[in-house]
Amino acid sequence: MIDKEQFKAMFSNPNWDFETIQAADEVTSWIGKEFFKLDTYINQIEIVTSEQMLDAYALIGLPTSYPHWKFGKDFVINQGSYKKGQMGLSYEMVINSNPCISYNMENNSTCMMLLVIAHACQGHNAFFKNNYMFKDWTSADSIIDYMVFARDYILRCEEEFGEEEVEKVLDACHSLMDHGVDKYKKPQKLSAEEERERMKRLTKVKSENYNELLRTLPTESELNTREQYKKLKKFPIEPEENLLYFIEKNAPTLAVWKREIVRIVRKVAQYYYPQTMTKVMNEGFATFMHYHIINKLFDLGYLDDGFMLEFVKSHSGVIYQPDYSSPYFSGLNPYTLGFNIFMDIKRICQNPTQEDKAWFPNLIGKDWLDEVIYAMENFRDDSFIAQYLSPKVIRDMKLFAIFDDEDNEFYEIEAIHNERGYRRIREMLSRQYDRSNRVPDIQVDSVDLHKTSKLNLIHHIHDEKLLDEDEADSTVKHLRYLWEFPVELHSRNKAGIDEDFYEC
Amino acid sequence: MSNIIDRRKNIKGKSTNNRQKFLKRVEDQIKEAIPDIISQESIKDSNGGGKVKVPIKGLKEPNFRHDPRSGKKQYIRPGNDKFSEGDKVPKPEEGGKGAGSGKGSNSPEISQDDFVVILSRDEFLKYFFEDLELPNMVKKYMESTTTFRYQRAGYTKDSIPSRLNIKTSFQHSLARQISLKGVYAQKIKKLEEELINEKDENKRLVLEQELEKLNRLKNTIPFFEDVDLRYNNFETVPKPATSAVMFCIMDVSASMGYHEKDIAKRFFTLLYIFLTKQYHNVDIVYIRHHTESKEVEEEEFFNSRESGGTVVAPSLRLMHKIMKERYDPQMWNVYCCQASDGDVWSNGDAVECSQFLKNEVLNEVQYMAYIEIKNRGLEGYLWHAYKKLRKQENFSMRNINDISQIWPVFKALFKKKSLVDNED
Numbered sequence: 040m041i042d043k044e045q046f047k048a049m050f051s052n053p054n055w056d057f058e059t060i061q062a063a064d065e066v067t068s069w070i071g072k073e074f075f076k077l078d079t080y081i082n083q084i085e086i087v088t089s090e091q092m093l094d095a096y097a098l099i100g101l102p103t104s105y106p107h108w109k110f111g112k113d114f115v116i117n118q119g120s121y122k123k124g125q126m127g128l129s130y131e132m133v134i135n136s137n138p139c140i141s142y143n144m145e146n147n148s149t150c151m152m153l154l155v156i157a158h159a160c161q162g163h164n165a166f167f168k169n170n171y172m173f174k175d176w177t178s179a180d181s182i183i184d185y186m187v188f189a190r191d192y193i194l195r196c197e198e199e200f201g202e203e204e205v206e207k208v209l210d211a212c213h214s215l216m217d218h219g220v221d222k223y224k225k226p227q228k229l230s231a232e233e234e235r236e237r238m239k240r241l242t243k244v245k246s247e248n249y250n251e252l253l254r255t256l257p258t259e260s261e262l263n264t265r266e267q268y269k270k271l272k273k274f275p276i277e278p279e280e281n282l283l284y285f286i287e288k289n290a291p292t293l294a295v296w297k298r299e300i301v302r303i304v305r306k307v308a309q310y311y312y313p314q315t316m317t318k319v320m321n322e323g324f325a326t327f328m329h330y331h332i333i334n335k336l337f338d339l340g341y342l343d344d345g346f347m348l349e350f351v352k353s354h355s356g357v358i359y360q361p362d363y364s365s366p367y368f369s370g371l372n373p374y375t376l377g378f379n380i381f382m383d384i385k386r387i388c389q390n391p392t393q394e395d396k397a398w399f400p401n402l403i404g405k406d407w408l409d410e411v412i413y414a415m416e417n418f419r420d421d422s423f424i425a426q427y428l429s430p431k432v433i434r435d436m437k438l439f440a441i442f443d444d445e446d447n448e449f450y451e452i453e454a455i456h457n458e459r460g461y462r463r464i465r466e467m468l469s470r471q472y473d474r475s476n477r478v479p480d481i482q483v484d485s486v487d488l489h490k491t492s493k494l495n496l497i498h499h500i501h502d503e504k505l506l507d508e509d510e511a512d513s514t515v516k517h518l519r520y521l522w523e524f525p526v527e528l529h530s531r532n533k534a535g536i537d538e539d540f541y542e543c
Numbered sequence: 544m545s546n547i548i549d550r551r552k553n554i555k556g557k558s559t560n561n562r563q564k565f566l567k568r569v570e571d572q573i574k575e576a577i578p579d580i581i582s583q584e585s586i587k588d589s590n591g592g593g594k595v596k597v598p599i600k601g602l603k604e605p606n607f608r609h610d611p612r613s614g615k616k617q618y619i620r621p622g623n624d625k626f627s628e629g630d631k632v633p634k635p636e637e638g639g640k641g642a643g644s645g646k647g648s649n650s651p652e653i654s655q656d657d658f659v660v661i662l663s664r665d666e667f668l669k670y671f672f673e674d675l676e677l678p679n680m681v682k683k684y685m686e687s688t689t690t691f692r693y694q695r696a697g698y699t700k701d702s703i704p705s706r707l708n709i710k711t712s713f714q715h716s717l718a719r720q721i722s723l724k725g726v727y728a729q730k731i732k733k734l735e736e737e738l739i740n741e742k743d744e745n746k747r748l749v750l751e752q753e754l755e756k757l758n759r760l761k762n763t764i765p766f767f768e769d770v771d772l773r774y775n776n777f778e779t780v781p782k783p784a785t786s787a788v789m790f791c792i793m794d795v796s797a798s799m800g801y802h803e804k805d806i807a808k809r810f811f812t813l814l815y816i817f818l819t820k821q822y823h824n825v826d827i828v829y830i831r832h833h834t835e836s837k838e839v840e841e842e843e844f845f846n847s848r849e850s851g852g853t854v855v856a857p858s859l860r861l862m863h864k865i866m867k868e869r870y871d872p873q874m875w876n877v878y879c880c881q882a883s884d885g886d887v888w889s890n891g892d893a894v895e896c897s898q899f900l901k902n903e904v905l906n907e908v909q910y911m912a913y914i915e916i917k918n919r920g921l922e923g924y925l926w927h928a929y930k931k932l933r934k935q936e937n938f939s940m941r942n943i944n945d946i947s948q949i950w951p952v953f954k955a956l957f958k959k960k961s962l963v964d965n966e967d
Contacts, residue, residue, distance in 0.1 A: 057547060064545045082545040091550055094557040111565030112602055114558040119659045138546065145551055160545070202564075214606045362622025371621060439623035441632075443616040452630040455623055468619045479607045498607070504614030506607060513605035 046341045055149040060084060063153045064160065066341060070332045071161040076412060077328070079164040080179065081138040084156065086145050093117050095132050095142050099311070102140060103186050105193040105303065107209050131155035135314070137179040139164040150349040157332040162325025169416045170320070172313035182310060188235065189303045196296050208297050211517035212283060212304035217478045219283030219308040278482040278497070283308070285483050286521050291492050293523060301521065316419045316474060323377010324415050326357060330378070360436065379432045380423070384410050387429065394430055420472035428468060430461045440467050445503070479506055481528070492524035498539075500532045511541050519543040566666065569602065573662070573670050578950040668820055693777040702774030716771040720764050727761035786824040787876040787909075789814060790862045793844065794883035796833040796853035803916040806943055807882035808845055810914055813953050814880055822876065828865055832858035834888075838865060854888050855925065856895040863903055872907040879904070879911040885923015893928035905935050913940040914952065 046066065049059050064084060071077035087095065097114035098104040130151055133141040141159040143152060167173050196205045212219070279285045283305040287298050314321070333350055336342050342350075360375040361367040387395045388407035396403055402410055414427060432438075433456045440454040440463060454460030454467070470476055480499040487493040496518075498506060511528065519526045530539035566573070626632075662670075698711055731754060738750045791811045793804070811827075818825045829844035830836060833851035836858035859881075866877055887893045905911060915926050932938045941952045 057549070060547050064547065068545070083548065084545060085548045085550045087550045091553070091557070097558045097561065106560055106564065108561060108564035108568050109604060111558060111561030111563065112568075114562055115565060115660050119661065122661070142550070206564075210604075213604060217606055360621055362624070363620035364622065364624065371619065436621045437623040438619050438621055439626055441618045441620060443618070443634075445613055445615070447634075449631040449633050452626040452628055452632065453617065455626055455628050457628070460628060464619060467617045471617070471619055477609075479609055481607055502615045504609040504616075507610040510605045510608055513603065514607050517605070 043340045047343055050149055050153060050341065051343050051346055053148045053150070055147075055152050059149055060086070060143075060152060060156070063149075063156045066336060067153070067157045067161050067332050070335050071157075071165070071328070074335055075161075075328065075331060076408060077161055077165040078168060079139065079161060080136075080168050082160040082164060083138040083140045084160060085140060085142050087142045088145055089121070092129075092132065092142060092144055093121060101134065101186055102183060103190055104307075105186075105190045105209075106197070107213075108206065109209075109213060131159045133159040133163045134182075135167040135173060135177060135179055135310075136182050137168075139167060139179075148349065150346055151353060153336075153346075154329055154333065154350060154353055158325045158329035161332060162328035163321060165328070166317075166321050166324050166415060169412075170313070170317060170419075171417055172317055172419050176313045177310050185306065189307070192299065192303065196300065200296065205300070207520065208300045209304065211520045212301055214514045214517040215282050215286075215521075216304060216308045218481060219281060219305040220312045221281050221284065221309065222312075222474075274486050274488050275483060278484055280480070280482045281305075282481070282483065282496075282518070286518075289486070290522050291524065293521065297521070313419075316421075319373040319377040319380075319420045319472065320415065320418060320423050321377070322374045323379075323381050324411075326354075326374050326378040327381040327411070330354060362437075376436075379435065380427050380429075381411055381414070383429050383432050384414060384427060386431075392431075398429060399427075421469045421474075424472060425465060425469035428465045430456075433461055433464055438464050438468070440464050475501070479504070484529075494518070494522050494524065494526045496526065496528045498528060498530040500530055500538060503532075505539060506530055506541075508539070508541075511539075512543075515541045515543045566660070566662075569660065570670070573660070577671060578947060668816070671816065692780055694780045696776050696778040698773040699776040700770075700773065702776070706774045706777075708773050708775050711773040712767065712771050715773060716767050719768065719771055720766075723764050724761060727757050731757050731761065786826070786874070787818050787822040787878060788826040788828060788866075788870045789818055790828045790830060790866075790877070790879040791844065792830045792832065792858050792862060792879065792881040792883075794833070794853060794855065794881075795831045795847070795850050796884075796886065797850045798853070798884050798886050799850070799916075803882075803884055804845065806916050806946060806949060807914070809946065809949050810882060810943070810953065811880060813949065814878065814912075817953075818878060826870070826875075828862070828870075830858050830862055830865075832861075836861045852888055853883075853886055854892055855883065856892050856899060859896055859899050859904060863899075866907065877908040879908050881911070881913045883913075883915060883923070883925055884917050885915045885925045887924045890924050890928075893924040896925065897928040897931055900929075900938070901932055901935070905932070905938055908937065910937045911939075913938070915940065915942045917942060917944065 046062060049062055052059070064082060068079070068082070071079065093114060095102075096117050097110045104110065129144075130147050131141055131143050133139065139160065141155075141163075143155055143159075147155065167179060173179070193205060193209075275285070275289075283301055286293070287301040287305060290298070290301075293301075333342070333347075333354075337347055358372065358375045358378050360372045361369075384402065385407040387399050387402045388405050388410055391399070391403050414423065418426060437456055439452060439456060440460070442451040442453040444451075454463040456464070480501060482497055482499070484495045484497045486495070515526055515528055526543050528541040529537045530541075532538050698708060734750055734754045734757065738747060738754065741747050741750060789811075791807075793799075793807050793811075795804070799807075815825065815827060827841070829839050829841055831839055831844055831847070832853075832855065833849070834854050835851070838861065839847070862879065866872065866875075870877060887896075900911070913925070913929055915923055917923060917926075926940065926942070929938075929940050933940065939955075941955065943949060943952050
């Protein structure tokens with residue numbers, strides 16, 4: 040390795056070159072592994088221009104994706120606000136893939152480069168590789184391959200069936216993307232190669248297209264009891280909340296190629312699922328890591344004071360949390376919240392107070408790094424907050440809870456950062472990051488098997504939250520397009536009474 | 544271990560394809576927005592591929608989501624500075640954003656009702672012309688008024704003496720003489736041999752006579768014969784009309800206010816864009832007139848405040864003079880657009896204009912448009928006088944009162960004449 044003074048000289052020069060990037064990658068990897076036990080995928084650091092970053096934004100960070108107007112729209116919107124100066128581009132973007140690809144903006148200063156490399160290539164990378172959600176739900180080895188497969192497949196469909204037709208299918212699928220996720224069954228990890236094999240089988244062997252809906256003759260054993268016969272008439276036997284999956288498997292007459300597109304969109308939705316579930320943790324952990332790695336480098340004498348001044352400024356920019364009353368306020372900053380909680384885990388392990396001893400007996404006297412890594416690996420946002428949000432963080436951030444009932448003329452302050460409020464705030468914040476709070480609970484209830492093939496869906500109303508009617512109307516139309524038979528959606532409250540009804 | 548890649552060298556525009564798809568989807572909105580785009584002054588300036596903004600109504604990507612107004616909601620907010628548990632805070636009025644309250648919608652979506660598409664100039668023109676349905680009239684004119692030029696195209700055997708190509712003709716003559724001499728020489732040689740061998744006097748005599756004849760022929764081969772003559776050949780080759788000139792004649796008399804000039808200007812701009820697409824090279828001549836007419840620079844044309852009474856005819860004469868001097872109608876496609884509020888000093892002036900257009904100008908221009916900017920219902924003198932010209936194929940007149948009418952009028956002007964007539 041080159042000596043410290045050389046590194047120091049290199050990093051204090053605000054104009055980076057490729058040697059600098061290489062050095063930054065080397066030292067951060069070394070620190071990450073040596074001092075913070077980080078286990079990462081191999082990094083692939085790509086230097087991009089702002090325009091390329093806009094491209095990356097539009098494809099939600101993937102290096103490639105299937106063609107669709109929506110991505111063009113996102114590009115146009117982002118480009119517009121970027122050019123007007125309404126929006127800055129992030130300094131980096133990182134992809135959950137193996138090797139772990141990260142895009143770094145060319146106009147970052149050296150300090151920024153070092154920061155984002157520590158942040159993305161160590162923090163996020165380790166998170167992708169080790170957090171249970173990502174381990175269980177995504178396959179980093181094959182996503183790029185799969186997207187290439189998806190793109191080629193959709194291009195072929197466009198050629199064969201026309202862009203318009205393909206667009207209709209994709210639009211419909213996209214509208215159901217939030218409802219295309221398996222939350223309990225882990226998806227099979229198919230590589231692109233296996234995927235192609237599967238396709239071949241599908242088209243070759245017609246019997247693979249066996250359709251549950253077309254099964255009219257019950258087997259003898261199923262007819263044994265009247266109870267069982269009744270059950271058989273009900274389809275599906277259990278409600279299904281993965282609407283895209285249900286369509287893919289059961290839409291009575293959907294063309295094979297459309298079915299495959301449904302599958303592609305479903306796979307993409309599944310791939311993003313862990314990211315939406317771990318925003319606070321993921322950003323918090325990456326921020327925690329860049330903070331520690333850079334400080335370690337400084338302690339070891341690789342960085343000079345000038346560098347650290349710039350670093351502190353950038354770092355505090357990242358974790359800036361405007362108060363609720365600030366004009367800049369736009370919700371809780373996930374970087375701040377996550378960073379604060381991880382920092383607090385460290386503090387509790389190192390210097391616990393009486394309060395901490397009562398709240399986190401398990402952390403007392405433990406090695407802070409082990410506990411941080413454990414937390415990183417085994418939680419997602421809602422459970423992470425429920426487990427680790429401490430009274431101190433609540434106090435520091437002055438968190439308070441507002442209750443908003445549409446029937447009331449006023450907001451009620453339900454809890455504030457005091458003794459009585461800690462647990463309730465923690466509970467409520469945890470629920471705020473619970474997916475079911477955001478995505479309406481809609482399930483396939485039944486299909487009218489023998490007559491109309493009508494699809495019945497139930498929206499289970501929670502907390503009296505109704506569906507946005509216009510949106511629901513249009514989405515039901517999309518659903519009908521895919522299902523190809525009538526669709527009904529009942530918004531049903533706890534008492535089992537319909538409050539809203541949509542059909543198409 | 545790690546790979547470091549400089550992506551900057553890669554081609555950009557990964558999103559181009561998707562962007563096109565998106566534009567296709569908002570085509571209708573873009574077309575609707577064309578009149579708005581036209582009112583942007585930037586279009587003309589961006590001669591070489593500038594950009595145009597189009598407001599687009601949000602494109603819906605529906606999904607199942609909660610109605611943000613409904614239900615019981617809880618939010619956690621940071622930075623409590625004054626609240627205690629159990630405090631009741633009045634909700635902000637409907638519509639008010641409740642600045643500083645930090646409450647309101649929990650929905651993560653940012654409304655995107657209006658955003659801006661930056662069209663490249665080419666993209667804009669595509670939609671512009673699509674909507675215009677390429678006016679047949681202008682196309683026809685472009686075809687029929689193509690000028691021709693002569694181009695050398697080899698030689699021909701028959702033409703007028705002035706085109707005789709002496710060198711080529713001489714070459715042909717020389718070739719003919721040499722070959723003929725060769726033929727005679729061979730015959731002479733053969734006869735001479737026969738003569739030497741011939742003993743019979745009578746036959747010798749015949750041969751001698753023959754020889755003499757051949758020798759005479761050999762020496763008297765004509766220098767030029769008709770078959771030798773070659774004339775330069777010319778073909779008429781169509782020369783595509785590649786340049787156009789547009790005369791903008793604007794009435795700046797006291798009665799033309801800012802509003803009227805603005806409309807005129809926008810109309811001229813449109814015409815300019817239109818012509819730029821058709822021709823490689825478009826010149827604009829600005830003529831402003833009140834009692835006096837003069838050619839001015841663009842800046843002065845639109846901005847000068849000078850004004851006075853109205854005499855129109857001299858401006859047309861000035862235009863005609865400039866055309867004769869600098870823009871030979873043989874070489875240039877001449878367009879003229881006259882904007883006025885229709886008021887003239889005297890009816891005589893109006894009649895003179897009409898006469899002059901009919902007798903001189905309209906014979907030589909591709910197309911002339913007269914727009915009368917008038918929001919009073921009455922017809923101006925000019926309008927009245929010009930009415931007689933409406934049968935002329937390359938003349939159109941329209942009334943515009945409001946900016947919003949510019950585009951429809953422009954479209955109408957550049958449609959088939961017959962259609963325009965019917966609409967009037």
